[in-house]
Amino acid sequence: MANDFEKNQQKTLHNDVLVAKDLTVYLPGPRPVELVKSLSFRVGKERVALVGESGSGKSLTARALMGLLPHPCEVRASQLTLGDQDLLTLRERQWNQLRGNRVSMVMQDPKHALNPAQPIGWQVEEPLRLHTRLGRKERQEKVLEMLNAVGLPDPQRLCKQYPHQLSGGMGQRVMLAIALINDPQWLIADEPTSALDFDMREQVLDLIERLVEQRNMGLILISHDLQQVSQFCERVLVMYKGDLLDELPADQLAYATHPYTQTLWSCRPSKLTHGERLPVLDRALLESLKHASPQQEPQP
């Protein structure tokens, strides 16, 4: 309990913001390759979307924030702080303290993100066992409460079931329960709905929105569905080939001025565009814009 109290106090004392300045993810070597180039953004207690096409570095950015980059990648930044904590100097142990406790992540495919050999209850409970000093009974209670909160029926029975016995939607709810059970301050959702069917998408996003609201958390939603993003988020960061191209309020998406964002927005098929050709990305124009923009910095 003392732990909880401390955490709450921490939350109120510092107006926690996730700040990244010149965040660069690169493959080291004699000629380093930059995969994410000098990204700068701030995320407070708000819902921010990270959009862009495949390979634009959305997921890498998210993983860099968790300190879990795939093997050869390395991160460099002039500032990367989470509240009062400097993420650049953290050691593995301190990262583990952070993950699942202050920042949590939900992945794409619930079918592959749950360990097939352990029952659900065990997996939901694990972050509690790791990050808190609650007793067995309290943990059990919290697990049931959490499973209830994500809208799963009959949590008692569910705890004893294995991942293969769940449907995709249920699996994603379980993933959410695991991510949120420690009341983190940020949730990173890496395309949480792309493995689900359309109805499920709406439900799960509603759920995420509600929980984020209730728990007063920050949300970074990674997506390529602009429609979705414009509904659920407050701010949108648009990425292209590792660059942050555009940043705008989500409700302004339809009136975006940046050509890339414009094309992304308008290339969705709909009733209005029926029978017409959808606009195609003018990559040459983008390249020229990129070279002209002052964001491109010389190699350090």
Added chain:
Amino acid sequence: MTQLIPDQPTQADAATSWRPTARITTLSIGTVLVIILIACALLAPLLAPFDPNIQQIQFRLLPPSAEHWLGTDGFGRDLLSRVIYGARPTLLLVSLILILTIPIGLLVGISAGYIGGWYERVIMRVTDVVLSLPSLVIALALVSILGTGLMNGALALAFTSWPPFARQARAETLALRRSDYLAAARMQGIGGLRLMFGHILPLCLPSAVVRAALSLGGIILASAGLGFLGMGVQPPTAEWGSMVAEGSKVIFDQWWVAAAPGGAILFASLAFNLLGDGLRDKMDPRHGK
């Protein structure tokens, strides 16, 4: 076979209700044989008609008869009783070896696969070295250093039988390392030992069990070999390997003295091999129907 298939089912019957009948499979035969073996070991005092160590010189080397079903050996001891009692040291040895090898093999394999890098290279080369050693020869050398006895025999055989477990566990860990659920677990701050034992171990365990069942046949043969060479359990105790060695002195005139324990060894290794084969088929989705 005939009584397993009930009366001819009508077509409608077959379509609507498929009754699971007890089918004879490798697994079921193996399981039954292993159960018989374990029962023999546990209930030896009840099953054996004679005391295995009572010597009645006047009845020495009797052929199989109604009184002595498998005959008697050179000291007039009842062979059936000795064969039944002989299951005890064999199974004890086998379980000791399993208790020693599976944890070591899994620990080495999972840690090598999980940690990777130099640690993995060094550990796996050590494993390869041990794997290349001929099991029985090394066991003989170790026993002659450590001294004869059940425990030392188990240690000696365990020393050379853990590498296959390690290699298998490493291969599985490597495949698992890139899986989404381990990445998801890391995102909850789970790492190190907790990840290795909480998440990877349960996934490696089934195949390790199958592997163990398959290697048991070989281990039984090796332990009998140790006994045959006089490096296992010491003589007055009934042990199949040493019984075969005794019987081999008189094998041309009184064949049953060697044949009885030999048959027992065959039975035991067959039982475990069948069980292992059956388990492998059961666990491998590609073998499933």
